[in-house]
Amino acid sequence: MQRFQHYIDGAFEDGSATFESLDPANGKPWALIPRGQADDVDRAVKAAGRALWSPEWRDMTATMRGKLLYRLADLVAENAQHLAELETRDTGKIIRETSAQIAYVAEYYRYYAGLADKIEGAHLPIDKPDMEVWLRREPVGVVAAVVPWNSQLFLSAVKIGPALAAGCTLVVKASEDGPAPMLALAKLIDEAGFPAGVVNILTGFGDECGAHLSSHPGVDHIAFTGGPQTARHIIRNSAENLASTSLELGGKSPFIVFEDADLESAANAQVAGIFAATGQSCVAGSRLLVHASVKDRFLTLLKGKAARIVIGDPQDKATEVGPLCTTRQREHIDQLVGDSIAAGAELVCGGKVPEGEGYYYPPTILDCSDVLAPSWENEFFGPVLSVRSFETEEQAVELANGTPYGLAAGVFTTNLTRAHRMIRRIRAGVVWVNTYRAVSPIAPFGGFGLSGQGREGGLEAALDYTKVKTVWLRTSDDPIPDPFVMR
Incomplete structure (x- = not known):
């Protein structure tokens, strides 16, 4: 060694x-x-x-x-x-x-x-x-x-x-x-x-x-x-x-998709925000808030992208999702997913520990609807996305700020005035608009x-x-x- x-x-x-x-x-x-x-x-x-x-x-x-x-x-x-x-x-x-x-x-x-x-x-x-x-x-x-x-x-x-x-x-x-x-x-x-x-x-x-x-x-x-x-x-x-x-x-960052958003671009950003780094990121966009009118379409997009993610050896350049860092982290995530399903969350994809060696866990999406699931409230630090829908901008802000955390947020809309309203009203140290998980030494972070x-x-x-x-x-x-x- x-x-x-x-x-x-x-x-x-x-x-x-x-x-x-x-x-x-x-x-x-x-x-x-x-x-x-x-x-x-x-x-x-x-x-x-x-x-x-x-x-x-x-x-x-x-x-x-x-x-x-x-x-x-x-x-x-x-x-x-x-x-x-x-x-x-x-x-x-x-x-x-x-x-x-x-x-x-x-x-x-x-x-x-x-x-x-x-x-x-x-x-x-x-x-x-x-x-x-x-x-x-x-x-x-x-x-x-x-x-x-x-x-x-x-x-x-x-x-x-x-x-x-x-x-x-x-x-x-x-x-x-x-x-x-x-x-x-x-x-x-x-x-x-x-x-x-x-x-x-x-x-x-x-x-x-x-x-x-x-x-x-x-x-x-x-x-x-x-x-x-x-x-x-x-x-x-x-x-x-x-x-x-x-x-x-760290945080429990909201990822907000309005009905006028470029859904393909938003879906790619959501994949980056929750499944990149196997979800082990302080800014993971782990709470998806999607307008009710596009929820089904957006979840279909996400489920398809999640199914195509390459899981494997982290040293292989083709791999997109590797293992979690520790076995105790995988056990913690698996327990929270199970508790969330028991509380009424619907499993869209993933959610099962794979067989074989290594600390792997698949990209997982939970539709929390109106249930108060543990996955919606707790930071997983893993590849687990919780989903809720909203009808109005006011409701989106309320759901986004309904957490004691306030690290980051993503807003996806083509409406410039709405974007500025959301920037002002979301309680987070970093707000990304029509992008996610971007950093620079020039820009403060906290x-x-x-x-x-x-x-x-x-x-x-x-x-x-x-x-x-x-x-x-x-x-x-x-x-x-x-x-x-x-x-």
């Missing part, structure tokens, strides 16, 4: 314990992964703290930080295929997606490389004639970045890139599920030339590693992607160090409600990793006036 190591303070370490990582395509162990413990976390956080104030990093110009990020971007691009093969092997994501996505990850590092020396302060037109006052944006400090297994190189880039551009240092915790590509990324960070301790990468389980990281007194900011339940633990843990947080927590706080991508993300310092400079040579009166 392949063996991977932690990256702490510029050195690669085995760690005191290991665990086996399983290949989701066959359920067999293929790699030995270091199992981070409290002492590993402590060393990594202390290394990041030392690096934050070391002259080598502290005095480095923002332009030079950008050049290091450019170098990292080039290395990610050069090694994209190797990283993609690792991610596919360790998570089951299909190779055609990991290859394209990781190649694009390099653009995120390039974006933040260019932004590094453009994070500006401000001069204030202060109301005191003998004072000059300006604002400096300084790094928030040591960042704990906690990333999940799905799209982990992307989800780490939207944390590592802006944090380094702002001058922070990081301890990145990869998920215990499928962490190999993150540990491989450490070699590229080392090769790029970042000073020791600026970026540290380790992996481990939540109670043994994650809880110690999020509560460590040396952590100043926690950037987390995952589920609301884990986020609640992180927020409780952050009470120990009063760290600030940015949280991207949600409302249980979908989290803060933003990733764009300038807003870089500002999340800074704090404002206000500087007062007295310009008068006269003696300071009455010391008992506040200036």
Whole structure:
């Protein structure tokens, strides 16, 4: 089996314990992964703290930080295929997606490389004639970045890139599920030339590693992607160090199809939104709201497309849907589908665990009609679509917003004024109109409600990793006036 190591303070370490990582395509162990413990976390956080104030990093110009990020971007691009093969092997994501996505990850590092020396302060037109006052944006400090297994190189880039551009240092915790590509990324960070301790990468389980990281007194900011339940633990843990947080927590995103939509285009987008990545995407369009007048026609289109999806070996470029990442995820999905059918949902297609090895689950559509099925309310994180119809725009908005989540939404209509009304009224951090699942390093990404706080991508993300310092400079040579009166 392949063996991977932690990256702490510029050195690669085995760690005191290991665990086996399983290949989701066959359920067999293929790699030995270091199992981070409290002492590993402590060393990594202390290394990041030392690096934050070391002259080598502290005095480095923002332009030079950008050049290091450019170098990292080039290395990610050069090694994209190797990283993609690792991610596919360790998570089951299909190779055609990991290859394209990781190649694009390099653009995120390039974006933040260019932004590094453009994070500006401000001069204030202060109301005191003998004072000059300006604002400096300084790094928030040591960042704990906690990333999940799905799209982990992307989800780490939207944390590592802006944090380094702002001058922070990081301890990145990869998920215990499928962490190999993150540990491989450490070699590229080392090769790029970042000073020791600026970026540290380790992996481990939540109670043994994650809880110690999020509560460590040396952590100043926690950037987390995952589920609301884990986020609640992180927020409780952050009470120990009063760290600030940015949280991207997934969703139950509505996909709204009006009667005037291009149904063929909308159906393709719905397939991308729920069956791509085997539905294991935080923005999965898992709640289809379709106008009653076109519901039957649209479901027929979707059912036909679902039947033609190629399910198979994720390393095969012809495969369109691979296995789920873990067997426990498949069990969870199968239970929710069964509970939904028992509650009255109609199974349109899929819904049955296939025979054979690997953690596969077929593209599944559930017509929930007017029943309150578990599939309509709960995030599956799998290839399961729940469907309801609507008659009016008002009803579509009510159904779309009828969830504590608010990450993303899709609206399909050729009516421009209706599109603008929907954009204003839908409670979501990202709204796609006549498209779905599009991202860019230039565009901020994040949600409302249980979908989290803060933003990733764009300038807003870089500002999340800074704090404002206000500087007062007295310009008068006269003696300071009455010391008992506040200036």
